[in-house]
Amino acid sequence: MHLFYQPGVDSPGVNSSDPVEFLSEDDSRHAVKTLRLGIGELIAVTDGHGNQYTAVITKADARRCTFRITSTKTTLPRPFSVRICVAPTKNLDRIEWFVEKAVEVGIERISFFFGQHSERRVLKLERLEKIAIAAMKQSLQSFLPILDEALSVGELLKTIQEEQRFIAHLPSVDSPGVDLPVHLAKAASIAGQYAVLIGPEGDFAEKEIQQAVAAGFQMVTLGPNRLRTETAALTACQFLNFINA
Amino acid sequence: MHLFYQPGVDSPGVNSSDPVEFLSEDDSRHAVKTLRLGIGELIAVTDGHGNQYTAVITKADARRCTFRITSTKTTLPRPFSVRICVAPTKNLDRIEWFVEKAVEVGIERISFFFGQHSERRVLKLERLEKIAIAAMKQSLQSFLPILDEALSVGELLKTIQEEQRFIAHLPSVDSPGVDLPVHLAKAASIAGQYAVLIGPEGDFAEKEIQQAVAAGFQMVTLGPNRLRTETAALTACQFLNFINA
Numbered sequence: 084m085h086l087f088y089q090p091g092v093d094s095p096g097v098n099s100s101d102p103v104e105f106l107s108e109d110d111s112r113h114a115v116k117t118l119r120l121g122i123g124e125l126i127a128v129t130d131g132h133g134n135q136y137t138a139v140i141t142k143a144d145a146r147r148c149t150f151r152i153t154s155t156k157t158t159l160p161r162p163f164s165v166r167i168c169v170a171p172t173k174n175l176d177r178i179e180w181f182v183e184k185a186v187e188v189g190i191e192r193i194s195f196f197f198g199q200h201s202e203r204r205v206l207k208l209e210r211l212e213k214i215a216i217a218a219m220k221q222s223l224q225s226f227l228p229i230l231d232e233a234l235s236v237g238e239l240l241k242t243i244q245e246e247q248r249f250i251a252h253l254p255s256v257d258s259p260g261v262d263l264p265v266h267l268a269k270a271a272s273i274a275g276q277y278a279v280l281i282g283p284e285g286d287f288a289e290k291e292i293q294q295a296v297a298a299g300f301q302m303v304t305l306g307p308n309r310l311r312t313e314t315a316a317l318t319a320c321q322f323l324n325f326i327n328a
Numbered sequence: 329m330h331l332f333y334q335p336g337v338d339s340p341g342v343n344s345s346d347p348v349e350f351l352s353e354d355d356s357r358h359a360v361k362t363l364r365l366g367i368g369e370l371i372a373v374t375d376g377h378g379n380q381y382t383a384v385i386t387k388a389d390a391r392r393c394t395f396r397i398t399s400t401k402t403t404l405p406r407p408f409s410v411r412i413c414v415a416p417t418k419n420l421d422r423i424e425w426f427v428e429k430a431v432e433v434g435i436e437r438i439s440f441f442f443g444q445h446s447e448r449r450v451l452k453l454e455r456l457e458k459i460a461i462a463a464m465k466q467s468l469q470s471f472l473p474i475l476d477e478a479l480s481v482g483e484l485l486k487t488i489q490e491e492q493r494f495i496a497h498l499p500s501v502d503s504p505g506v507d508l509p510v511h512l513a514k515a516a517s518i519a520g521q522y523a524v525l526i527g528p529e530g531d532f533a534e535k536e537i538q539q540a541v542a543a544g545f546q547m548v549t550l551g552p553n554r555l556r557t558e559t560a561a562l563t564a565c566q567f568l569n570f571i572n573a
Contacts, residue, residue, distance in 0.1 A: 180425060187559045188551070222553040266573060306433070306573065308467040314432045321566040328511060328551065 084137070085118060086127045086220045088227070092136060093152060103149050104128075104138065111148035114140070126150060131219065131227030133158045158225045163327045164276045166192040166245055169316045170283035171233065173202040181313035182211050185320050186218035186228055194242070195233035200285025206233045236291045240298040245278035247271055250300040251315050252282070252292060267303040268322040277323050279303075281316040329382070330363060331372045331465045333472070337381060338397060348394050349373075349383065356393035359385070371395060376464065376472030378403045403470045408572045409521045411437040411490055414561045415528035416478065418447040426558040427456050430565050431463035431473055439487070440478035445530025451478045481536045485543040490523035492516055495545040496560055497527070497537060512548040513567040522568050524548075526561040 087110045106114060106128070114120045121143045128150065129135045134157050138150040167190060171178045182193060193215075195206055208230050219227050234242070249267055271277060280287075280295055287295075296302070305318045332355040351359060351373070359365045366388045373395065374380045379402050383395040412435060416423045427438060438460075440451055453475050464472050479487070494512055516522060525532075525540055532540075541547070550563045 184559055184562075187553060187555055188563060189553060222555065224553060268570065268573060306569070308432060308434060308469060310432055310467065314429055317429075317562075318433060318566065321563065322570060324551070325513065325567060325570050328513060 084125055084127050085114070085120070086129060086135070086223055087114065088131060088216050088220055089128050090131055090227075092128050092130045093134070093155070103141075104152060106148045106150070108146055112145050114148050115143045115145040120148075125153075128152075129219070129225045131216075131225070133160065133225050135225045156225075160226065161189065161191070161327070162274050163323070164191040164245070165189070165320055165323045166194060166276075166278045167281060167316050167319060168194040168196055168239055168243075168278060169281040170198045170201045170312060171195055171203045171206045172312050173284060175203075177311065177313040178206075179211060179214055181316050182214050182230070183218045184317050186215050186224075187222045188317070188320055189224070189324050190228050190320050191226075192229040192231070194231040194239060196236055196239040197233050198236060198283040198285070198291055199288035201283040202285065208232060236287075236294055240294060243278050243298065245276040247275040247277045248280075248295075248298070248300040249277070249303045249319075250280040250282075250287070250292065250295045251305050251319060252287065252302045264302040264304045267305055267319060268326055270301055270303045271323060271326060273327050279316075279319045279323070281312060281319060284312055329370055329372050330359070330365070331374060331380070331468055332359065333376060333461050333465060334373050335376055335472075337373050337375045338379070338400070348386075349397060351393045351395065353391055357390050359393050360388045360390040365393075370398075373397075374464070374470045374472075376461075376470070378405060378470050380470045401470075405471065406434065406436070406572070408519050408568070409436040409490070410434070410565055410568045411439060411521075411523045412526060412561050412564060413439040413441055413484055413488075413523060414526040415443045415446045415557060416440055416448045416451045417557050418529060420448075422556065422558040423451075424456060424459055426561050427459050427475070428463045429562050431460050431469075432467045433562070433565055434469075434569050435473050435565050436471070437474040437476070439476040439484060441481055441484045442478050443481060443528040443530070443536055444533035446528040447530065453477060481532075481539055485539060488523050488543065490521040492520040492522045493525075493540075493543070493545040494522070494548045494564075495525040495527075495532070495537065495540045496550050496564060497532065497547045509547040509549045511567075512550055512564060513571055515546055515548045516568060516571060518572050524561075524564045524568070526557060526564060529557055 087106050124140050126138050136152045137154040138152045140150050142149040332351050369385050371383050381397045382399040383397045386396050387394040
């Protein structure tokens with residue numbers, strides 16, 4: 084059964100003017116034209132807030148496919164939350180890839196920031212939001228993670244509510260002997276609200292690290308290898324999901 | 329200091345005809361033309377077998393940059409090994425991405441196979457090997473993982489020497505109530521030699537699952553979400569790296 088996304092589903096506040104449930108234009112086209120679904124066929128629809136509905140198509144209209152809900156399944160949020168704060172990569176593919184994969188494996192929030200050493204200074208969320216929605220559907224989840232517009236490190240730090248705060252700082256390449264900071268997976272305690280800062284390709288500026296530490300961020304490592312920005316960001320998700328598995 | 333790859337470095341067997349150490353043509357061009365490195369400058373060179381050499385450039389030739397080794401550092405293999413057996417994705421980008429990321433986070437061997445439901449029937453290793461080398465250099469590692477030509481599931485199973493064998497099988501989408509197989513991270517014991525089978529986009533054929541189980545593969549899950557082939561493959565690496573961290 085195919086999963087569709089309709090944030091307004093079964094929400095009188097949103098659809099009150101129109102009690103009939105319907106798919107977005109994109110999803111209507113996908114359902115009717117691509118999947119050739121017809122009247123009476125079953126679909127699944129999520130509102131992206133934990134509710135997943137089983138529904139039957141009542142009008143197979145490629146611009147406005149309507150449906151009637153037959154059952155509801157509500158998923159509770161995870162007993163922990165992962166917020167990754169990451170600097171967009173110079174190559175957009177890499178950050179798009181991170182968003183797709185992070186949503187697949189499970190994440191609550193992605194907050195972007197421009198660091199002093201960031202090569203990329205512009206980031207449009209629209210395409211990333213489409214990627215997040217597609218990944219949510221593809222992995223059959225009922226929660227759509229929040230994507231935040233890019234801020235400066237200083238502005239970003241003001242928005243951090245999570246109590247467990249970590250900053251992934253690269254071990255220096257040319258000093259193999261030096262002690263690494265503690266591993267994220269050891270530093271984090273389970274069932275927490277986590278915020279992890281992942282630096283840009285040019286790494287954090289010393290001042291940014293000091294700002295983060297002053298804001299209660301603990302320096303952690305993600306392992307012995309030097310990871311690309313998007314790999315480090317996904318690895319942080321995986322480790323936090325893992326300790327809570 | 330930049331890391332280069334020269335499988336024949338410091339191996340009389342390979343370079344006996346020419347005792348002078350030199351970088352490959354690609355690396356020579358990169359060192360001399362792109363990085364503008366000159367005589368007397370320090371570079372790092374790995375043989376991909378655990379040895380990393382610090383060396384000084386003796387001839388800054390863009391086609392054949394020569395160097396003299398000044399020190400050697402030998403890294404031991406990890407006390408465990410991860411071999412992922414995966415069906416190439418229809419979209420090559422996805423499997424190329426997996427190879428890059430798996431090498432970055434750490435993997436010993438990637439074996440490809442064509443499943444009964446595989447949409448892709450051809451796979452050229454050359455480009456994937458280049459990606460693996462680039463990722464090894466980028467993550468500053470001294471071991472180049474093995475990439476195996478794609479085989480059928482039957483042929484692949486004959487090549488499995490690893491004692492801990494797992495097959496990631498998707499929980500059925502439409503039976504949320506059903507018990508999941510045990511999680512890979514719980515099924516695997518530490519310090520092992522692992523082989524994990526990851527199915528194609530169309531999943532394994534029933535017969536292939538039976539073949540694998542008959543060959544000693546234990547069915548495992550990678551979590552509640554339905555993961556794409558390449559995401560599942562990387563997640564398996566991450567979990568096995570994690571339990572051994």
